[in-house]
Amino acid sequence: MKLDTIITLSNNLKYILLDKTSIGDKNYFYAAGVKDDLSTIKSEYIFIEEIQKDGKTFIKEVQDVNTKDYLLTVFTKNYIDYAEKIEAKEEQF
């Protein structure tokens, strides 16, 4: 799965992938719910794990408190890095 794309799940829910990290060999994403119009964000933010199986892609919402806490730390670090780049004019707001 790639950053800045919208994924549609088999239960018809849609999420935009805002950030990515990995723990060991597993990929994790920070995602926000998107309405069916593909442009409006729902106030629903989750951390998900990507699973590749039999040539298909699945996701699983992260429920484990320790993993969630760690992911929040990583995504916060990435957010700080992004803000510093904006401050240094290396990236646009």
Added chain:
Amino acid sequence: MKSDYEKLVEEGYVVEAVNPDLSNISSINISTSPMAENREDKSVQVTNSSGVSKKTSSIMMGYNKGNITLPDGTYISLNELEQAIDRVFSSTSENVVAVARSTGKKIDISTIKSELKKALDKKAQLSLDGQSTKITNQKSEMISIKGEDSKDFAPKGVLMFGKQGMDMPEDRYVNREEFEKSFSEYNFMVPGKEIEVVKVESADKVHKKYKKGLLIAGGLTAIGLSMAPIVVPGIMHANSVLWANTSNPVFQDFLHNICNCNLGRLIGATFNDASGIWTTANGVAINAGAAEASLLGALATHAINTTAVGIAAKNLISAIKAKKEEKRKKKLEQLSELKEELINSNDTSLTNEGGLSK
């Protein structure tokens, strides 16, 4: 050595919400309502499993010379509570595993009910003991109470239900709040649910409508508020940096009033309008240094574990420290280059143009 909880997480198990439905359980609500100074009488409201509610006669605690500890609150029928627990356990998946939060050890679900009962036996309870033989003109229930850390019930008179009456189970009633506290000591875990991704498409329409920075800020603030993590100063610092780098008042309002004011409240931080600086409850300014400290603090709590998360946290700590060292070296190099430039430069530029010698 890994706990059962850590092993289950590694196997992909997740915590599932398992909560008995307490909405239709007969209950007795008591609240302190003294009939004279220094008395500790309790007013009583009863509600049966059909939802019929009635205010009834008070429990006469008098001056409570026996020092019975009987907290105010809702007390629920133990028998109906046990049935509700049986119902929720029989409706959960076969794969559900219970783990004690405090020890991380697996617990046989069949023993949870008796463990809860033991815990509740140490707390205050009420008991409805049947119709009073002395009262014949209306429906009534004799009531007795047991204080915290006591084993014995003491009779405390009669609850009057009026001529029309009301059916309440003759049973022990346990404190609902204490039950919820004891029940929350268990984690119920099930294998994580995987959902297939059926389509991947462009997010252009979202990015046209929202600034990426605000999307990230809003999400991390929402998650931060729900988890109350150590990294709150980090999120607040990044929000402040974005605030300072936009002149759009709507974006600034969102970043300050919606994001940082709520996060600030969560950690007891205060904002100084004059200086524009957020300060933690400990008096530390929320800046880049505080943000980095909060990140390292959060990572350190994970790095003590030998799990995949622990290893990832250790690696990230090393990366942050290496980046910091790299920045320091770069700054030193820049300073030394500047120094060299100044030494090698023609001093006349300073004296003729800059006027430093004048």
